[in-house]
Amino acid sequence: MSRTTRWNVVSELRSFFRATLVDPVPRDHTETDEAFRRRRLVAAVTLLVGAVVLAFALRIEPGDPTFYGATFALAGVWAGGAFLSGPLHLGRAHTRDGSGSSRAVVQSLALGTMLLALFMAGAVIVARIPVLREPVQELLDHARVGSLALVTVITVVNGVAEELYFRGALYAGVGRRHAVAVTTVVYALVTAAAGIPLLVLAAALVGLVVAFQRRVTGGILGPVVTHLTWSLGMLYLLPPVLDRLS
Template sequence: MTREFAHAAGLSARRRRVAAVAVAGTGLLGASFSAAPDSTEFYRLTLATAATWAAGGHTPDSGRGERPIVGPVLIGGATFAVFYGCALIARRIPFLRKAISRVLRYADRGPTPRVLLITLANGAAEEVFFRGAVYSVAGRRPVLVSTAVYACTTVATRNPALVLASVLMGTLFSLQRRATGGIQAPMLTHLTWSTLMLQCLPRLFR
């Protein structure tokens, strides 16, 4: 009984810490998307967001010896191909074109290496927090809960295209976390997908 009580108390404390980090990170994320593209404020806020996710994150040990590399990278490429196909349609729909263009202006107006760096830093940090810390305290439905928290956080960007992407990709990343027991697979998929999106999507909306 004492051991169970200690476990419950520890889990409760971890959940409070995760909730506090989620609130702080959400605030920083929203502020970063209010900053001007290629501004010092934008870079500071996005790096602060990544640092917050990383500091509040958790890197689980899969315990299964499963550390896939090729598969997650291929999944990232395949997912990009699906999104690229959807973008070809979305750019013909004014509402969606406007939403996506608002995101891509940050890539268009900033130096590519710098934007790529903060994109990858945030992608990696998000996996450490959402598929690491949030997933580990999510209880019986970690895929659903971690994806919901991820999507709710993205609402702070006030961009429907990003919110939709967070639901779809968050579900995929969480399923990878469940399948492998760790965050290496979702992180590799996330970074591959983000890199391809950043490099190839902006030209469709110019």
């Protein structure tokens, strides 16, 4: 690869990351003090209930049909709390040439694919370390032992519901100054209920990326697309990678 080509690639990547994760799209989502307090209260109650349901769902044995009901219930908690908290916005992203804005779909697909590639590279290491690999395989057993089609639906439904709450209701309820940090930490802590260290690390990294997306776009569409691209890719690609390399 020539020096000019390398420079063009670096320049394109720099522009991409600035547009997706750094420079906010102008908007005005100001709400009244009363609406803000109500959003915070609903978000706090939803967080407590959701954490309990999540801890229960992730400790159900693979193959137990209770798992499906529990995870759908969890999605209902996140989504219900998000919609009850107040208005949610789809948001807009910068166009490639910087001359306007559009819905954050194509950029989010690219960002989700990059995250997936990063995690697949990490899986090569994880597969060779039993103490890291085995808890992840136990979680993936829900797809192996149960219905993969149903687990796929659950992955989509819960991915959307999580973004509605964490990057929708909770992000808006925290306030502008610390929303990225607070929502990322809370998301990781809630995921810690599963008792899987690598899942907490994944939640922290993915949560940080989609929180920056939320900051830039002002809405939940970009985070939803990025989250689903990553989570569905992990669902289908991670098991064969771990099986082949372990």
